[in-house]
Amino acid sequence: MLSDNELIEKFQNGDDKAFNKLIQNNLNNVFGFFMKITRDEMAAEDLAQDVFMKLYKNLKKFRHDSNFSTYLYRINTNTANSWITRNKWKNLLHLDQAPDRGEYDQVNEAEWERKELWESISKLPKKQRKVVILRLTNSLSFREISNITGMKEGTAKVNFHHALKKLKEDLIDE
Amino acid sequence: MNSLEKKLSKLSSFKINKIDSSNFISSLRNRQRIESLRKKRFQSGIRGLAFVTLISFITSLQLDDTNYHYDNFNIVSYYQDFDNEIFNINDILVEVDEIDFGLFLIEETVDIGISELIYYNSFLIEDVEG
Numbered sequence: 001m002l003s004d005n006e007l008i009e010k011f012q013n014g015d016d017k018a019f020n021k022l023i024q025n026n027l028n029n030v031f032g033f034f035m036k037i038t039r040d041e042m043a044a045e046d047l048a049q050d051v052f053m054k055l056y057k058n059l060k061k062f063r064h065d066s067n068f069s070t071y072l073y074r075i076n077t078n079t080a081n082s083w084i085t086r087n088k089w090k091n092l093l094h095l096d097q098a099p100d101r102g103e104y105d106q107v108n109e110a111e112w113e114r115k116e117l118w119e120s121i122s123k124l125p126k127k128q129r130k131v132v133i134l135r136l137t138n139s140l141s142f143r144e145i146s147n148i149t150g151m152k153e154g155t156a157k158v159n160f161h162h163a164l165k166k167l168k169e170d171l172i173d174e
Numbered sequence: 175m176n177s178l179e180k181k182l183s184k185l186s187s188f189k190i191n192k193i194d195s196s197n198f199i200s201s202l203r204n205r206q207r208i209e210s211l212r213k214k215r216f217q218s219g220i221r222g223l224a225f226v227t228l229i230s231f232i233t234s235l236q237l238d239d240t241n242y243h244y245d246n247f248n249i250v251s252y253y254q255d256f257d258n259e260i261f262n263i264n265d266i267l268v269e270v271d272e273i274d275f276g277l278f279l280i281e282e283t284v285d286i287g288i289s290e291l292i293y294y295n296s297f298l299i300e301d302v303e304g
Binding site for chain 1: 178179182183185188190192193201202205206
C-alpha cells in the first residue's frame with residue numbers, strides 16, 4: 001500500500017486515481033473530525049467533501065514542506081471554523097425555534113450540553129476557536145496545534161487557557 | 175488536562191460509524207463535475223461579454239467624429255417682413271417676373287379683384303402660348 005506522500009506525488013504527476021486512494025486513506029479521519037463537531041452525518045459528509053474539494057484544487061501546489069497530516073488538519077480546522085461561524089448566524093436567526101430546555105429528558109441532557117458547548121465555542125475569537133477545536137476533538141498536543149495553526153506553542157497554550165476561561169463563564173451563565 | 179477540559183473532551187467524543195468510501199468518492203466526483211460545468215458556463219459568459227464589449231468599442235471607434243449639432247434659428251416667416259414693412263412690394267416687383275408675382279398673389283390669397291385676376295391671367299396665357 002502506497003503512503004500518502006507517494007500518492008500525492010503520483011497525483012501531482014497526473015494520476016487522478018491516486019487522489020481516490022488518498023481519500024480512502026484519510027476519509028474516516030476527516031469524517032470523524034467533523035462528526036465530533038456536528039454530530040450530524042449529513043453535515044459531516046458535506047464538510048468532508050468540502051475538505052477534499054479544497055484538497056483537490058490545492059494539492060498540485062503542495063511542496064511537502066510540512067507533513068500531509070498537518071496540511072489536512074489545517075484545511076479541516078479552517079473548514080470547521082467557517083462552518084461554526086455560519087452556524088452561529090443560523091442559530092441566532094432560529095433562536096425562537098429552539099426547544100425549551102425543560103422539554104428535554106435525561107437522555108437528551110448530554111446532547112443539550114454538547115450544543116451549548118459548541119454555541120459557546122462559536123462565540124470565541126477565531127484563534128482561540130481553532131485551538132479549542134483541535135484540542136477537544138482530536139486531543140492534540142500544543143506542539144501539534146502550533147504546527148497546524150502556525151502560532152507559537154506558548155501562544156496556543158495562552159489562547160486555549162483564555163478560551164477555557166470564557167467557556168467556563170459562558171456555560172455557568174447558561 | 176484539567177477537569178473542565180476533560181468534561182469538554184468527553185462531550186465531543188463518541189463512537190463514530192465508518193463511512194462508505196466508494197459512495198463518498200462517487201458523490202465527490204459528481205460534485206466536481208457539476209462545479210467544473212458551472213465554472214465553464216461562467217467563463218463562457220465572461221468571454222461572450224468581453225466579445226460584445228470589444229465589438230461595441232470597435233464600432234464606436236469607426237464612427238465619424240464630426241460634431242453634429244442643430245442650430246436654433248428663429249423661424250420667421252419670409253412674408254412677415256412684408257407685414258413689418260421691411261420689404262416693399264414694389265422692390266420685389268422689380269426683381270420678379272409678373273407671372274410669378276401673379277401666382278404669388280394667388281397663392282397668398284391676396285384679396286384681389288376679378289379684373290386684376292384676368293389681367294394677370296393674360297400673362298400666363300401669353301407665356302404658355304409662347
